[in-house]
Amino acid sequence: MMNYTSDYQELKKIFDPGLKEISIPRSSTRIVNIRFLSDIDPGEFTGKHDSEISENREFSYPVFVPEECSSRKALLLLHGLNERSWSKYLAWGLHLSRETGRCVILFPISFHINRAPSLWTDPRRMQEQVSRRISATTERTLSSYANIALSTRLSEEPLRFFSSGYQTAFDIVKLMKQIRTGNHEIVTEGSTVDIFSYSIGAFLSQVLLMGNPGNLFPDTRLYMFCGGSVFSQMQGTSRHIMDSLAYRRLNDYYRNDFEKEIVRDHPFSGFLKSTQIGMAFRSMIDTERFRTFRESLIIKLKDRIRSVALRKDRIIPPEGIITTLSPALKSKASEIDVWDFPFDYSHENPFPLFSNNSSKDVDRSFERLIADARLFFA
DSSP: OOOHHHHHHHHHHHOOTTSSEEEOTTOSOEEEEEEEEOOOOTTTTTOSGGGGOHHHHEEEEEEEEOSOOOSSEEEEEEOOTTOOOSHHHHHHHHHHHHHHOSEEEEOOOTTSGGGSOGGGGOHHHHHHHHHHHHHTOSSOOOOOTTTHHHHHHHHHOTHHHHHHHHHHHHHHHHHHHHHHTTOOSSSOTTOEEEEEEETHHHHHHHHHHHHOGGGOOSSOOEEEESOOOOGGGOOOBOTTSBOHHHHHHHHHIIIIIHHHHHHSOOTTHHHHHHSHHHHHHHHTTOTTTTHHHHHHHHHHTTTTEEEEEETTOSSSOHHHHHHHHHHHHTTOTTSEEEEOOSSOOOSSOSSOOOSSTHHHHHHHHHHHHHHHHHHHHO
């Protein structure tokens, strides 16, 4: 049985994004950190000072490399919203690599993990902002030092949700081109790249496959864990993601104002109206928005997508995923499963750490997920 709990703790201790290569004790799999330079200006659409955050433009991403990695296939792992470190995902990357025999690329979303200033993870300095935000309202906000940076940024400019996704999507396009042309340091030239995605990473993955920019994802298979829903079926308020003020601002903007701004002569209007990936993003905001367009693309993807939802997930509930994927479900019944784990879990922490017998249940549940993904990618 996979020992998720001990692997999590060990990998967290040894992982260092500043090291070029990391050996994993008692394992033939190694981690290689690869430098990446983004060509996208995140301030292009927002007019804010995001272009000045150097960490977001030049960063490293880890690749899990098994001893035998000659299948000409790789996996791209995309994480959830407001993650500030790779700790949660290192065991995912290790076991996906071991079980599939593939290199597994953990790629950070714009302004997340090591693409964000270290200040945003400083509890003392962030708590000062939390206190100011709470004192400015009489509402119960669920503000915390963990979500204050994202909450403040999205409240100030909700378009950052789109611009961050746009930058990440085209960073991934650059990554895919590097692999296709043999310019990647680890992954073999021309390798097929499938995607394992979680939470908002699933949303981004869906948009990528539906939009298929540069015809780079014609055969890509997508496994979604705790994801697969349109935006309007999500509930983002959480002490670990964003506070209620930010979520209300974000939800109101994309459901009510976003389409109005596209009609105007806005910098992002042309991209969103004239490209398939732009239309894919628009169609993934609400169930009724460009429904025919969205559903036609989902039907085409039905043999290449799978989603595993969690019954007690309140951030991306199973009902929203089922509604979104229902066109594919009508013709094939295996695109989505709803699981329930025998321990206290949440969307934000599907595999919590326990120091009692519950840790064995976590290990078994994690092993179930990895085994299911291995079969899907086989």
